[in-house]
């Protein structure tokens with residue numbers, strides 16, 4: 001006997017609901033694995049509700065069940081169309097800053113100035129408006145100080161060791177390539193450089209032609225004479241990212257975030273230095289730009305190399321890890337080719353509606369409004385001084401903005417699917433934001449410290465509850 005239309009509709013309904021129930025169960029388990037308790041609980045509630053609906057629907061009279069099934073089917077089609085078709089496309093062009101940044105003006109350079117030195121005197125003669133606030137900042141406990149609010153003996157010393165480790169290599173960043181062996185012009189230098197960077201451990205790699213606005217105008221720290229104009233004759237910048245651990249970042253602004261920063265700066269420095277040496281051995285000049293010794297503004301070079309867009313929090317937003325990366329750069333005279341990268345408007349559109357980083361920033365350093373004209377380009381400008389002041393009070397590099405960003409979730413199947421939808425559809429971006437708030441909270445809870453960072457006998461643990 002042939003099945004009638006009611007039976008077919010009923011089977012369709014059951015199939016759809018089984019799939020939904022399965023997806024919700026997987027979602028809850030993945031969230032549990034990620035350590036996201038609220039998301040796991042919400043997934044479990046949805047799972048139970050879908051199961052109840054399935055059972056209740058099967059108890060309805062056959063005709064009503066069939067009508068419900070057809071309506072469910074159409075609803076599903078509409079949702080799929082809204083999520084994966086390019087609805088709500090936004091127009092956006094990459095802005096090119098007109099001004100070069102003086103490295104002496106960034107808070108990292110200013111905090112290092114010691115009262116009574118020639119550098120201190122010359123800087124505050126040039127920028128008298130910064131003197132009082134910088135002097136006040138110098139009275140604060142400082143980054144990685146054991147007197148800071150979130151001090152943790154193991155954590156801070158771990159991070160400090162990473163930064164000291166980089167210091168050892170800070171002078172070994174430049175190579176002239178004179179003794180290297182050049183290859184025929186047909187040699188695929190671009191392919192080789194990208195492969196080697198990936199082999200050394202880069203998560204993503206891109207190349208851009210160096211522009212004036214990528215390069216600091218004057219030296220503010222690192223090698224070279226303080227205050228000298230920056231000279232960088234290289235034509236290309238190889239930019240790459242390294243991935244930061246999700247769990248460590250999710251405990252931000254507590255100690256693990258600065259440990260992870262230190263560790264990843266070491267990783268980025270190691271890759272950059274090896275890559276610079278490799279380029280030199282291939283016969284071309286190179287310079288590794290590493291923590292504390294940059295000549296370029298790494299996020300801008302990385303953006304133009306096609307690795308992401310600059311979001312509301314002023315950091316590089318990569319397609320698969322969002323801002324949960326550190327950036328390394330090697331500049332070189334090697335003949336390379338750049339890619340033809342398109343601006344990713346979906347990120348900017350998402351940042352326009354999201355504002356989660358701004359709401360969670362403890363120092364209110366991130367703007368709530370739209371992008372504005374800064375340095376000749378339309379962008380979000382964060383209040384770097386407020387941010388840095390907060391770091392000097394708590395002792396970590398905070399990172400709360402990174403930890404709450406919906407783009408920073410782990411790069412697994414669940415979030416990849418959502419990222420695909422976000423990229424294509426304006427509707428999906430709005431729906432994804434609501435779902436992110438529902439599953440993770442508008443103010444996501446910080447992860448606790450790993451057990452091994454809790455106080456042990458004989459170790460200092462300043463706050464006792466961080």
Ligand code: SF4
Pocket residue numbers: 311312313350351352354355356357358401404405406407
């Ligand atoms: S938290 Fe939201 S607004 Fe902030 S950078 Fe991430 S996506 Fe953009």
Ligand code: SF4
Pocket residue numbers: 313360361362363364365366382386387388390397398399400401402
């Ligand atoms: S690091 Fe912290 S203080 Fe700085 S912008 Fe991000 S959330 Fe705000």
